[in-house]
Amino acid sequence: MPDKNRAVAFKGPGKVEVIETEYPTFELKDGPGVNPANVGRKVPHGVILRTVATNICGSDQHMVRGRTTAPEGLVLGHEITGEVVEKGPDVEFVNIGDIVSVPFNISCGRCRNCKEGKTGICENVNPDRPGSAYGYVDMGGWVGGQAEYVLVPYADWNCLVFPDKDQAMEKILDLTMLSDIFPTGFHGAKTGGTQVGSTVYVAGAGPVGLATAVSAQLLGAAVVIVGDLNPQRLEQARSFGCETIDVSAGPIEDQLDQILGVPEVDVGVDAVGFEAHGHGSEAGQEKPATVLNSLMAVTRAGGALGIPGLYVTGDPGAPTEEAKVGSLSLRLGLGWAKSLSFTTGQCPVMRYNRGLMNAILHDKVQIAKAVNATPIPLEQAPQGYRDFDQGAARKYVLNPNGYIKAA
Numbered sequence: 001m002p003d004k005n006r007a008v009a010f011k012g013p014g015k016v017e018v019i020e021t022e023y024p025t026f027e028l029k030d031g032p033g034v035n036p037a038n039v040g041r042k043v044p045h046g047v048i049l050r051t052v053a054t055n056i057c058g059s060d061q062h063m064v065r066g067r068t069t070a071p072e073g074l075v076l077g078h079e080i081t082g083e084v085v086e087k088g089p090d091v092e093f094v095n096i097g098d099i100v101s102v103p104f105n106i107s108c109g110r111c112r113n114c115k116e117g118k119t120g121i122c123e124n125v126n127p128d129r130p131g132s133a134y135g136y137v138d139m140g141g142w143v144g145g146q147a148e149y150v151l152v153p154y155a156d157w158n159c160l161v162f163p164d165k166d167q168a169m170e171k172i173l174d175l176t177m178l179s180d181i182f183p184t185g186f187h188g189a190k191t192g193g194t195q196v197g198s199t200v201y202v203a204g205a206g207p208v209g210l211a212t213a214v215s216a217q218l219l220g221a222a223v224v225i226v227g228d229l230n231p232q233r234l235e236q237a238r239s240f241g242c243e244t245i246d247v248s249a250g251p252i253e254d255q256l257d258q259i260l261g262v263p264e265v266d267v268g269v270d271a272v273g274f275e276a277h278g279h280g281s282e283a284g285q286e287k288p289a290t291v292l293n294s295l296m297a298v299t300r301a302g303g304a305l306g307i308p309g310l311y312v313t314g315d316p317g318a319p320t321e322e323a324k325v326g327s328l329s330l331r332l333g334l335g336w337a338k339s340l341s342f343t344t345g346q347c348p349v350m351r352y353n354r355g356l357m358n359a360i361l362h363d364k365v366q367i368a369k370a371v372n373a374t375p376i377p378l379e380q381a382p383q384g385y386r387d388f389d390q391g392a393a394r395k396y397v398l399n400p401n402g403y404i405k406a407a
Contacts, residue, residue, distance in 0.1 A: 001048075001086065006400070007075045007147035008381045013066030016382050021075065024048050024143065024151035026088050032073035034141030037127035044090040047155040049082025052099060052403040053176035053375070054145045056384050056396040058206050058273075059310050063137055064385055067275060067317045070137035077146030078104035078134040079179040081172070083403075084159075091155045099168050100159035101178040101357070102152050103349035106132040106142055109157030120346030125153070131346055138314075146381060148400045160353050167361060172404060173368035173375065174360045176397055177211065182356050182367050184308045184347040185211025185271070189219055191343035192267035192306030196220035199260055200267040201252075201298060203291045205233035205244070207371045207395040208308055209271035213242050214370045216267070218359065225259060227252060229277065232393040240370045247279040252298055266303055268295035273309030274318075274326070288318065289328040296335045304341040311344070371395040375404045 002023055009019045009032075026048075028034065028041040054077050063070040080102040084094060094100065107114045107122035113130060114122050121130035126140035135144015143151065152158055160178065162168035168175055189212050194200055200216040202209050205228035216224045217240075226237040227245045234244040245255040253263035276291040295305050311326060318324040335342070359365045374394040376384050384396040397404070 002149070005147055005149045006378060007144065008077060008378065008398070010063055010070055010072060010074045010076055012072050014064065016064055016076065016385050018379055018381060021147070024149055026151070028141070031141065031143070032071045032075075033137060035127045038141055043151060043153045044088040045155060046088045046151050046153040047084045047091055047094055047159065048086040049080065049100070049102070049150050049152055050085045051080065051082045051145060051148055051150060051400045053081045053172055054147070054398045054400065055079035055176060055180070056146075056381070056388055056398065057180060058208060059136070061385065061389055062273075062275065062310060062312070065317070065389070067315055068137045068312060069314045069316065074135065074137070075144040075147060076135045077144035078136055079176065079181070080104075080134065080145035080150055080152070081176045081179060082150065085149070087155065094155045094159045094161060098159070098161045099165050100161050101175060101353060102145070103158060103160075103183075103353060104133050104180040105346050105349055106134065106140070106153060107158065107350070108154050117348060117351055119348045119350050133346070146378075146398055148378070160357065162357070169403070171360055173373040173397060174366065175357065177367045177371065177373070177395075178353045178357055178360075180349065181207050181211045181371065181395070182215070183349040183352040184208055185213070186215035186218070186352050186356060187347035188212045188269040188271060188306035188308035189215040189221075189267070190306070191304065192269050193304040193341075194219040194221050194267050197222045198267050199265040200224045200269065201256065201265040201295070202226045202269045202271055203295060204228060204271035204309065205230060205237050206271065210237060210371045211367060212269050212271050212306075212308065213237060214240065214365060214367055217241065218365055221267075223260065225256065225265070230391045230393070233391065236372055236393040252279065252294055256298060264298050264300045266300055267306070268299035268303065269306040270295055270309040274311045274315060274323070288323050289330055292328070293331045296331055296338065296340060299338070299340060301338040303338075304343070307342060307344045308347060373397050375399045
């Protein structure tokens with residue numbers, strides 16, 4: 001096995017670099033963002049993957065913009081698909097040579113929450129609080145997967161093995177979305193109550209918003225409407241049958257009324273998160289509660305909100321002191337009066353990824369086309385981050401080891 005590894009690291013606000021780093025081992029070592037309580041932790045239940053595909057995510061972008069407390073040097077990346085090249089002595093059912101999808105949330109499969117299917121809030125992988133992820137701030141310090149090689153713990157539990165390697169490689173740009181954005185979007189649509197005939201409004205036309213829109217269609221929605229400020233991303237949403245609204249062009253209620261004949265929807269989904277901007281005349285200003293408040297206004301009484309958009313407990317770049325600690329001015333009274341339900345938190349990827357894999361393999365959905373999946377070499381990651389930050393209507397897929405021949 002090689003003694004070196006290359007990875008994408010956060011080097012301060014607005015800056016990422018491809019660095020040379022250590023090849024992973026079955027023991028956690030000290031490094032940027034690693035919780036001291038995790039240093040020296042043995043991982044005999046893990047596998048080492050040679051990365052097939054690893055994606056740039058909007059959640060990564062929050063860190064790169066300097067909007068979290070992420071330390072410099074943190075290796076990024078939580079959307080991981082790879083080929084098993086080494087396995088620990090405790091791994092029974094995942095084999096060398098398997099190509100697997102890895103949920104972005106790390107879970108042990110042993111704790112109460114994991115046994116209840118709440119894998120986004122595993123109690124055993126992050127010493128600070130329930131819930132963990134690869135390459136992410138305050139998530140225990142598990143090394144990120146935007147790299148040539150990555151360690152995956154609790155492999156028998158966490159790895160989704162693709163049944164046929166050749167078929168998997170033919171559909172790899174679709175299957176790479178199973179690690180995060182496809183299940184996350186599906187979770188947003190599902191927890192918002194989408195069913196056959198639903199009208200759905202998705203706030204945000206980034207990759208997660210587009211994945212939510214595809215998921216709502218898969219769940220049988222009658223109409224899916226996507227709102228954003230970015231014309232190119234709205235055009236991407238229209239490319240697979242969504243209606244769209246420009247939230248800077250006027251009240252959302254009025255635009256919904258023009259499309260549906262009523263100013264409300266059955267389901268509202270927040271695919272934006274804490275860096276939301278105002279609508280209408282406030283479109284150029286950061287207003288972190290705007291999306292949540294607008295969704296409460298336009299979702300019908302008795303409806304539900306899915307909230308896959310990220311909210312954090314620490315945001316040093318927030319516009320107000322309250323928002324810096326995640327405290328937002330929500331119209332909770334309106335939500336209460338309308339008996340709205342809310343679902344927040346990390347998507348429990350394992351609840352959905354096998355079923356969504358089957359939908360991909362049996363040609364029921366084309367998620368890569370919907371999010372405009374664009375493979376690039378690892379060396380182009382810094383440019384990919386810059387382009388994505390400028391609003392590119394693409395989902396960048398890093399190709400560190402040349403598995404994706406189209407790149």
